[in-house]
Amino acid sequence: MELDICGLGAVSSIGGDPETIHDALCAGRSGLGPLRVYDTTKFRSGTAYEIDDRAAPGKDEPGRSTKWLIDAIAQALSDAGLSELPENCPVLVGTTHREQRTTELWWRGEADTDFTDLHFGTAIRDRFGTVETHTFANACAASLTVLGLAADLITDGECDTVVVAGTDGLTEATFGIFDRVQSGVPGEVRPFAKERHGMMMGEGASAVVLRRPGHGGPVAARLRSVALNCDADHPTVPEPGSVARVVRQAHDRAGIGPDQVDLVLLHGTGTVRNDLVETGMLHDVFAGTKPALTAIKSSTGHTLGGSGLLSLIVAAISLRKRLVPPILGLTEPMDEAEGLDLVRDEPRGGRFRIAQVDAFGLSGINAVAIVEAAS
Numbered sequence: 001m002e003l004d005i006c007g008l009g010a011v012s013s014i015g016g017d018p019e020t021i022h023d024a025l026c027a028g029r030s031g032l033g034p035l036r037v038y039d040t041t042k043f044r045s046g047t048a049y050e051i052d053d054r055a056a057p058g059k060d061e062p063g064r065s066t067k068w069l070i071d072a073i074a075q076a077l078s079d080a081g082l083s084e085l086p087e088n089c090p091v092l093v094g095t096t097h098r099e100q101r102t103t104e105l106w107w108r109g110e111a112d113t114d115f116t117d118l119h120f121g122t123a124i125r126d127r128f129g130t131v132e133t134h135t136f137a138n139a140c141a142a143s144l145t146v147l148g149l150a151a152d153l154i155t156d157g158e159c160d161t162v163v164v165a166g167t168d169g170l171t172e173a174t175f176g177i178f179d180r181v182q183s184g185v186p187g188e189v190r191p192f193a194k195e196r197h198g199m200m201m202g203e204g205a206s207a208v209v210l211r212r213p214g215h216g217g218p219v220a221a222r223l224r225s226v227a228l229n230c231d232a233d234h235p236t237v238p239e240p241g242s243v244a245r246v247v248r249q250a251h252d253r254a255g256i257g258p259d260q261v262d263l264v265l266l267h268g269t270g271t272v273r274n275d276l277v278e279t280g281m282l283h284d285v286f287a288g289t290k291p292a293l294t295a296i297k298s299s300t301g302h303t304l305g306g307s308g309l310l311s312l313i314v315a316a317i318s319l320r321k322r323l324v325p326p327i328l329g330l331t332e333p334m335d336e337a338e339g340l341d342l343v344r345d346e347p348r349g350g351r352f353r354i355a356q357v358d359a360f361g362l363s364g365i366n367a368v369a370i371v372e373a374a375s
Contacts, residue, residue, distance in 0.1 A: 001155050002224055005371070006217035007080025007209035008313050009072035009165075012300045013049040013202055017075055021300075021310075022317045025325030026347040030299050031202065032188055038172055043179040047187065048170055049202030049301025062102035062111040066123045068205035069093065069167040073128065076163065076207040080217040086161045090132040092150050093120050094142030094166040095305035098135065101171045120167075139361030140267070140302070141228075142166055143206065143309035144369050148226035150210050160212045166306025167205035175201055181236075182271075189302065191268030191295040192275050192342060194332045199269040202301020206309040221316035224354070224370040225253035231364035238277040238360050240284075247285050250356065250368040259289040261370075262352040263324060265311040267360045268295025269302055274360065279336045292352065294343040298328035308359030312369055315355040319373040324348040 008018045013031025015021035031049040037060040040046035051068070054061055077085065085091070099118045105111035116122045121133035138145045143166030150162035179185075184197030211217065227250035233239035251258060266278055282293070296314055297303075303310055318324045326343045333342055357369045 002213065002222050003151055003154055004211045004213050004219045005208050005221045005223055005316060006211045006219055007076035007082070008220050008316060009075025009079065009207040010204065010310055010313050011051065011068040011071050012204035012303065012310065013051050014299055018313050018317060022314055022325065025296055025299050025314065026323060028326070028328055030328060031301060038175065043176060044185045045179050048175065048200055050170060051203045060105055060110065062105050062113050063099065063117060064101065065097065065099055065167045065169040065205070066120060069120060069165055070123055070127050072205040072207040073163055073165055076209050080209040082209065082217065085128045085130050085163065088159050089130065089161045089163060090134065090153065090159060091124050091130055091163040091165065092146035093133065093135045094146040094309070095135060095137055096139055096142060096168050097171050097174065097304065098137065100173065101169050104172055139363065139365050140304055140307055141359040141361035141365045141367040142305035144226060144312070144357065144359045144367035145228060147309065147369060148228050148367065151223060151226055154210065154212050160215050162210045163207060164210055164309065165205065165207035166309045168304035168306055169203045170201050186270065188329065189270040189297045190329060191266065191270045191298055191327055192279065192333050192337050193330055194334045196270045196272065196275060198271050199302045202303045204300065204303040204306055204310060206306045206313055208309065208313065219374040221319060221374050222372045224372050225250050226367065226369045227253055228367050230366070233364045235363055237273050239364055240277050240280050242364055243277055243281045243360060243366055244284050246366040246368050247281060250370050254370040256354060256370065258286045261291045261354050261356050263292045263315065263318065263355040265315045265355060265357045266293055266295040267358040268297050270297065275334060276336060278358065279334070279340065282340055290341040292324055292341050292343050292348055294324055295327050296325065308357060308367060312357045312371060315357050315371055319352050319355055319371070322349055322351055324352065
């Protein structure tokens with residue numbers, strides 16, 4: 001069943017709403033900046049893609065991931081023409097950290113918190129009145145995972161509308177982990193570049209309103225399919241066969257062939273192994289056809305649990321505007337990308353009808369969505 005995506009909402013380091021984010025991507029803007037509140041002497045790297053929203057310079061605040069989440073959901077509802085959540089409308093949230101940063105601040109005695117505030121459901125209930133919320137911590141594929149679950153709920157007749165969201169902020173613990181486990185010290189995210197040195201964390205939230213067709217509201221795009229798998233092959237390295245299988249499954253569920261995909265929003269983390277696996281999948285699955293390829297993490301950083309949904313929102317706007325943002329700063333692509341149609345230097349105009357969105361997480365958690373232009 002095709003489902004309607006009727007509302008979009010997003011917050012990131014390059015903009016506070018979906019249109020602004022898309023415009024910033026097309027203009028080649030980056031959210032990269034110095035770490036604002038961490039003691040950088042503890043890390044090799046001192047930069048990240050942070051949202052600059054703290055009231056006092058150098059002082060962190062609790063609850064930032066929740067704040068962005070509420071903002072993104074409110075945007076999506078308004079964009080869908082809804083003044084409130086429809087009756088029997090669950091909210092599904094994908095994340096990696098939840099409010100781990102708030103816990104870090106509490107542990108250090110730098111912030112008071114009620115432990116009920118660490119659960120997104122409390123804030124969602126207080127703001128929107130719903131009591132049915134579900135949070136899934138499913139690494140980098142989290143928000144596309146919950147999109148698939150939302151599609152199943154509607155298809156199975158459990159409800160007519162679901163709000164799907166994702167959110168994550170920087171945490172000192174996770175920043176330190178990635179700072180140590182990567183062989184290089186990346187100065188920026190450089191997906192598919194010959195000189196790429198690893199992923200860098202970003203912050204943000206994203207949300208969409210998914211509805212059964214005919215239930216009202218302006219349609220931003222149509223969801224054709226979501227495919228999921230988990231191979232558990234390796235803690236960090238994606239498994240090439242599994243990645244190719246989940247992409248083909250997404251095509252099969254959408255009833256399309258690879259030649260019908262006009263645009264791919266790549267996972268594109270800028271790590272050596274992820275980009276190798278993703279380019280290998282493209283040569284394999286799309287042999288004989290050349291969809292336009294782009295990736296947004298070079299501008300936003302890796303927004304973790306919400307990253308897949310943020311890419312989907314960019315895909316939906318790109319289909320509507322017929323304008324695809326480029327991969328920022330890609331001057332010398334990796335050799336393995338030879339023959340692929342990477343969007344570089346300038347935005348790409350054209351009539352794009354069907355887009356694929358990739359999200360590949362740690363431990364082999366993979367999710368791929370297929371979306372189609374609304375008209």
